[in-house]
Amino acid sequence: MRYHSHIVTSLCLGAAAAAHTSLSFTASYTAGVVIGSLLPDIDEPKSYVGRRSMGMSNKVKEAFGHRGMTHSLVVWGIIALVISWESSSLFASGFVLGYLFHILEDFFSVQGVPLFWPFTAKRFKIPIYRTGNLVEKSLFYAAFALLVYIGAKEQLFFEWWRSLALFR
Numbered sequence: 001m002r003y004h005s006h007i008v009t010s011l012c013l014g015a016a017a018a019a020h021t022s023l024s025f026t027a028s029y030t031a032g033v034v035i036g037s038l039l040p041d042i043d044e045p046k047s048y049v050g051r052r053s054m055g056m057s058n059k060v061k062e063a064f065g066h067r068g069m070t071h072s073l074v075v076w077g078i079i080a081l082v083i084s085w086e087s088s089s090l091f092a093s094g095f096v097l098g099y100l101f102h103i104l105e106d107f108f109s110v111q112g113v114p115l116f117w118p119f120t121a122k123r124f125k126i127p128i129y130r131t132g133n134l135v136e137k138s139l140f141y142a143a144f145a146l147l148v149y150i151g152a153k154e155q156l157f158f159e160w161w162r163s164l165a166l167f168r
């Protein structure tokens, strides 16, 4: 999945999560979701984060391969534990969720993800789309429309705008 698809589908899921939990759809929450939804692809030098990682992604890819350890639920669990131990901020919650959403989104790609690495390198998947194909593009627009719908219905955009206003 391309990075803009990850951002939009993760924001859509993040909006749904905020609408159904006590999480507030603030600027820091959405920033956390966006950054968390991009970070797992640090293992691909050609990805959006990879191109901005100053060579780090080459090392990660060399060591573990693309869609390796950074796409594991086990690794996500450890990151989530450490982060929630360190911070209970909305940014941290958004980050942990965004990272999880990325793994979920790649789970629906034909390549799949090694959900239980390092216990098994087996890739799990429900193959629905191929990176950049028409299905992915349709998912992008569907998620975008759903994000606008949830945001309007649950007054999340108002909440988001108000959180920005607090900084002024």
Ligand SMILES: [Zn+2]
Pocket (backbone or CB within 6 Å): 040, 041, 067, 071, 102, 106
């Ligand atoms: Zn990925």
